[in-house]
Amino acid sequence: MSSPPLRAVLGTLASYKPSDGLYASDAARTCPLSANESPHDPLPGIAEAIAAAGATVNRYPDPGCGPLIRALARAHGITEDRIAVGAGSLSLLQALFQAVADPGAEAVYAWPSFEVYPALAALAGVESARVPLTRDAHDLRAMADRITPRTRLVVVCNPNNPTGTALGFDELRAFVESVPPTCLVAVDEAYHEYVRDPAVADxxxxxxxxxxxVVLRTFSKAYGLAGLRTGYLVGSAPIVEALRKACLPYAVSSVAQRAAVAALGLGGELMRRVDDTVAERTRVRDTLVGQGWEIPDSQANFVWLGLGPHAEDFGVWCAHRGVAVRAFPDMGVRVSIGSAEDNDRFLTVADAWRSSRQMATAGAGQTLRDRKAART
Known part of the structure; x- marks a missing residue:
């Protein structure tokens, strides 16, 4: 039986695959270190806001996200017409790709970076120009050289997901100044709150x-609202006005809006939790380096293990031991910073992996020596 024809590009896209081990049958024993979520439960004030908003879900949410935009404008000291809110920063990125998708348009971004960029470009009909990272970090000079008259969008993920590396303010400013004013630059700052290097760009x-x-931020990471999907974008008023037209109405639920406003009001307490995560990030990285791993300096809430062709094997190794991590085939493995207990469990698993590899290498070497001895 024939099926209705759909866009050919859908046949080239891979479905989003949950991380190995995250949805294992014994999920209660799985350490969720694959999705860069906050390991902390919602603060009481946020939980109360969610409960109160839940009593009104028979009504549509505010399509303009008025209270949330006003709270964000106060927090950043800017006017409300410079802010757009969406169902996570991902939905705003989708709107950006769609907004620049004239025939022949292309988008430039680093690679590897946020894994959804290629799909957003393909679905919008925008050609992707991927610029390889250099030492796990953005190569801004190469990205600038890749811009052509067809380039309508440049995306810079800072700190970069999945490597955690971050750009300095001066180098980012020089790059933005080098981009033609006819080309839109989007800086994806989903992990901004975890940055501790004073030289890193805001x-x-x-x-x-x-x-x-335009700059994108999210409530999914540091603010701990990943399950409610709320993000925002800051830019010039004309750009924001146009992008609001590209966003679906009623996309941000009333529960999400109320929770985000409450989270902004509890910023001090939430940022103390972020400090705890940063301290754990330092501990995890230092321990891994002590075990013999090479780990880039991360300014996000995760660390990157550049395992190359061994990435998938390591992901499966972790999954079989109750730790969910994010494996990028032939590139590396991203490991979120979770609770101290979950981090300890991962460190034990990672150390066991290295030990097993060293034993296998030593065993192979001994076998080769034995064969040579037998021939003599």
Whole structure:
């Protein structure tokens, strides 16, 4: 029986695959270190806001996200017409790709970076130009050289997902200044709150001088609202006005809006939790380096293990031992920073992997020596 024809590009896209071990049958024993979520339960004030909003779900949410946009405008000291809110920063990225998708348009971004960028480009009909990372970090010079008259969008993930590396303010500013004003630059700062290097860029101050620049943030990571899907974008008023037209109405639920407003009001307490995660990030990285791993300096809530062709094997190894991590085939493995208990469990599993590899290598070497001895 024939089926209705759908766009050919759908046949080229892979379905989103949950991380190995995350949905294992014994899920209660699985350490969820694959999705870069906050390991902390919602604060009481946020839980109360969610409960109160739940009593109104028979009504549509505010399509303009008015209270949330006002709270964000106060937090950043900008006018409300410079902010767009979406169902996670991912939905705003989708709107950006769709907004620039004239025939022949292309988008430039680093690779590996946020794994959904290629799918967003393909679905929008935008050609992807992937620029390889250099030492796990953005190569801004190569990205600038890759921009052509067809380039309508450049995406910079800072800190970069999945490697955790981050760009300095001065180098990011120089890059933005080098991009033609006819090309939109989107800086994806989903992990901004975890940055502790004072030299690392906060792109928001650059928006005033560069109307072709937008900055994306999310409530899914540091604010601990991953399950409610809320993010926002800051840019020039004309760009924001146009992007709001590309966003689906009623996409951000009333529960999500109320929770995000409450989270902004509890920012001090939430950021203390972020400090705890950063301290754990340092401990995990230092321990891994002590075990013999090479780990880039991360400014996000995860660490990167550049395992190359061994990435998938390591992901399966972890899954079989009750630890869910994110494996990127032939590239590496991203490991979220979770609770101290979950982190300890991962460190034990990682150390066992290295030990097993060393034993296998030593065994292979001994076998080769034995064969040579037998021939003599």
């Amino acid at each position: 792109a928001l101050p650059l928006c005033d001088a560069h109307p072709n620049l």
